[in-house]
Amino acid sequence: MRVRQIFQFTYCLALTFLLVGLLSEGPAQATIQGISGISFTLVAAPGYIKTPEGNSIFFWGLGSDVNHVQYPGPTLILNEGDTITITLYSALPQPVSLVFPGQEQVQAQGGSQGKVTREATPGRPVTYTFVAAHPGTYLYYSGTNMALQHEMGLFGAIIVRPAGFDPNAPTAYGTSDSRYDREYLFMISEMDPDIHRLVEEGRYSEIENADVFPTYYFINGRNAPDTMAPAFAEWLPTQPYNCMPLMHPGERLLMRIIGAGRDNHPYHFHGNHAKVIAEDGRLLSSGPGKGADLGYSRFTISAVPGHTYDAIFQWTGREMGWDYYGHTSLSDPIERGELAVTATLEAPLSAGSAQVTLGGQGEKEFPMYREVRCLIWSKAYPSPDKDPNREVVKVKRASGNLFTISRGLEGTTARAWSEGDYVAITDHGRPFPVVLPENQNLTFGAFYSGSPYLGNAGNLPPGEGGLNPFSGFFYMWHSHNEKELLNNNIFPGGAMTMLGILPYNAPIE
Amino acid sequence: MKRDLLLFLAVTAFSLLSLTGAWGGVMVQCPEDLDGDGVSDVDLPHVVCRHLTGGDGFTVMADGRSMYIFGFGDVTGMPADQVLESGILGAQFPAPTIVLDEGDDFYLTLTNVGMLMRPDLFDPHTVHFHGFPEVASIFDGLPESSVGINMGSSITYYYHIAVPGTFMYHCHAEATEHMQMGMLGNLYVRPAQNSLPDGTDLKGFIHHTGYKYAYNDGDGSTRYDVEYAIQMSSFDPEFHDADLNVQPLPFADMRDKYALLNGRGYPDTVLQGPILNKVNGRNSQPLDSLVHARQGQRILLRLSNLSVTRYYTLSIGGLYMKVIAKDAKLLQASDGRPMSYDTTTVTLGGGESVDVIIDTAGVPPGTYVMYATQAQYLSNNEEDYGGMMTEIVIE
Amino acid sequence: MKIHHLRTTLFSGAKGPDWLLWVMVVALMSLFTAPCGAAAAEFYLRAAATTMVMPTGEQVTVWGFAKDSSFGAKDGVVTVPGPVLELPPGDTTLVIHLDNDLPEPVSIMVKGLVGSMTPVRLPDGRIRALNKEAQPGNSEPVTYTWTNVHPGTMMYQSASHLSVQVQMGLYGAVVAKADTGRAYDTDPSRYDSEVLLVLGEIDPDLHQAVASGNFGPGKAVTSAIGYRPKYFFINGRSYTPGVYEPAGHPGQRVLVRIVNACLTQRSLVFGGRYVLEIGDGGFPLPFPPQHFAVFIAAGGTKDVIIESAPAGDLPVWDERLGLTNGGLTDGGIFTYLRFQ
């Protein structure tokens, strides 16, 4: 399709500019943008947002003053235990209010009483107070004429930091299983531009809310590819928040997902499962001290309207079957993240022995009922590449933490090992399993480095690739109702972004 | 006639182009494949090779309407010189079901045979193994971050199958279009627990050879007798017709009117046997969704949704379901306590999977109906008594 | 809620014949219907058309159920949703006698209750009804019996012509209690007071087509594929100022039973308070999560517990925004739970 091709060209061009800027400029992008404090002023007023294919849509937003409203409203970053005051002023043609699901001791003063809470009108603000009693991911939204006002854009995210929050060792809920290296917000919403046009033109009586048919889908208020543009980009003054998750292998990425629209959105993240540890700001826990023991792993998280989810995403390339750094020899240096799971020998392993007990917690992560390729090396060395006597083995659980070991594989020989020596699941040194087609038979993605290996720039034909300066692995994180990958009639776009897993030599912050 | 001629011309053209080297030609990669048919010629345990074509074809909806599709065809084991002829207008819907075992090394070759009815398109295709954990971008099938295979050429994907569960697969090139057009299929992985030695004690549950489980549950709780993979999807006929007629595609206005189980609407969902399309007579919708069990058996339903437009909720009149897993993950707390639960409905968005077990102990023999509770989709477009519905027969 | 026990029904119908004979009959019937000595909840339901006035004033023909005192009495009121069928604690048998005053055959199923289903097929072999049907104007009741009722909040509905009859209004709630003050045999399901919210929606155009005989093969509307609801309800009522649901006393543990008869999922918010989700589809959830928005599948049910609400009116709304009355905003699936 010609339109599509033209769009893809501009999409790539724009992204090259944006992404390279994002990586090299160096502002802190790995935390969630927002405003913090205990006292906030929010003004509800009309404005316009921009969509990547060139449309401009009238909306009602929240911001610091009538000229700085945004979609979504400002993300409020709060601290556990603080008493929060929010004063809402309105410049809208109808009353407006705010509700704060999940917050405690919510009080409203001023304005006039509405159906749900007190409402503001021009000149009559409302002050809301509440106690941010629990850490977690929350949202706020209008409690007035919700069918219209949520559609128009009156909502935002709330993040409550746990007591004793340490930005250098952050956690979402104060528990060790909620610790993370990077965090990103995914606030998913949608718009039906016809309704916005009717509101803009004051034709309220023609609005048929029941017939809403959205054609724009957003993450943090932007449609792809603008989701990947820098935060606070000048050309998107009412859409300050981006969504460009980047990480290194082995790191823990906290996804804070919020269903802010009227439809469910199945948010699918390529790359791996993520473990949901909390819903609606509450750890999925069977009791105090148990952590997120009721957490569950998903490859798609359904963002249900009005719900929030916290999930930990990790990627180590575990058991891929080949070495994603492209090492072909066991003595090639081990890179970070390559030793997916490490256990220790609980007892010596003699040269002829086939069974040994493993410990060090890592053994819990070994497969239940099948063998797995491992490297075994001496505790005198930090990693197997350093130990000239390291051995390739296949390890299979016999029962409990007793394991059967097959030895003498891949050119290594069976020798004796001591208690405390290491056994790690890894594909270090295993060759790439297939031959890729010749370049002329392939169509290259703009996020492809030209090589299957992480951190390795391959030979791309001129004009191909370009959005992957550090040769990372990129994964689409998107609504899996693929109709939502549109900007009105244009593919690709919508509720979509890319996760970049970058080699360790690529700076992310 | 005209189509036969087109077919002939296309095969000839591809062959010529392959000779000149401008096209890669059909190339399958499979360990120990000595004769080039893409199948191992020595017995390699845990090596699985499949060969799919990506192209176009035709289906017929339960109301008789012919529907143009893009899709995958199965040419596993076929000599290379027959692949194009088989693949052209040979798309199946849903795509050929892929069944694997935990621990397999899976080599999946995709040959792009082009879209015969759309000679103006030069779209690459991919395979996205949806939900595959710890994937490298090169084998993720996401064309934006890796490669798509061009017409007339083959690519081989490799996957080490480390975890069991109900996944799915689809093309990710021009995802909204290619997926609406039908490049979707069932894919699931059976657990290593199936191959435990006879008599293994699983926390008091004694495993016997031949017992099958949905997951490595460690306690026999996911044992089943019969399994059915049923994939939900839906078609917007206007979109398909526009694609066939080289018209602008109604992306924004996409409204699916045929809600399908394994590519068919009721009553075709319970029709056992082929459905021949009206254009070239191929059996392009080979899967029914009729569920059969004897009273007392445990039925495993591997449910997935690859609709590109909406959520669907399934319910069964007169039965309830135990939800044992979602997104290929057993519902189990970290201390091993079961988090499975009984319910009457399961709701799936695009790209979600759910495994349910129906225990028919004490269930009166008879015919039960599984249907979408979004009851407007119990229609084949303008025809009533159809859509997303199938029968469960308990004898 | 009035419960019709088998014995009461038979005795009240006994005028004249020797009481000994009736005792024998009762004993025999009990053998068949309630072998464990448990009582049976028995209902005479009648499917019939009636008219509902929409909040805009529009009059819409709906199909609903009435609870009659006996077959043929036709003394119940036809409502949408249909009458609540409540089983007392320990009662494991549910009997429904169906009378059909609608122009097309109707049947009944209770979702989540296992029972023999006897599908009815169209001449071409398609299933028209998932269960045996009562023909229009039936002279004998068609009787459905479930002997394995478990505690829970369930939905009963027509099992015939699903694309039309559910959205026409043929649905209601079945409430079976584990115990006085307990929804299930689980500790988190204990409660002091309870309230039932049945969610529904109406597409007036489809109702008009069905009511006027313009729906069917060869007619103006041939399938429900164009379904577009415009009105949204809790307990058969769009939000109306001044109307509330009595929920209990302040500080009590209140069980909210939710039945979603809409043809789409809903997401209910209880004023932003946390609720404990204890049941799904009429079964207890093993580890009840705390949520401030409650997802309810199309055709599904949920049980939630509200703990220690303060005195006053707690607003309840659908975050999926079924909050309109036709084109008018600020209506639909919105109500107050009153704690006083």
Ligand SMILES: [Cu+2]
């Ligand atoms: Cu494709």
Ligand SMILES: [Cu+2]
């Ligand atoms: Cu997918």
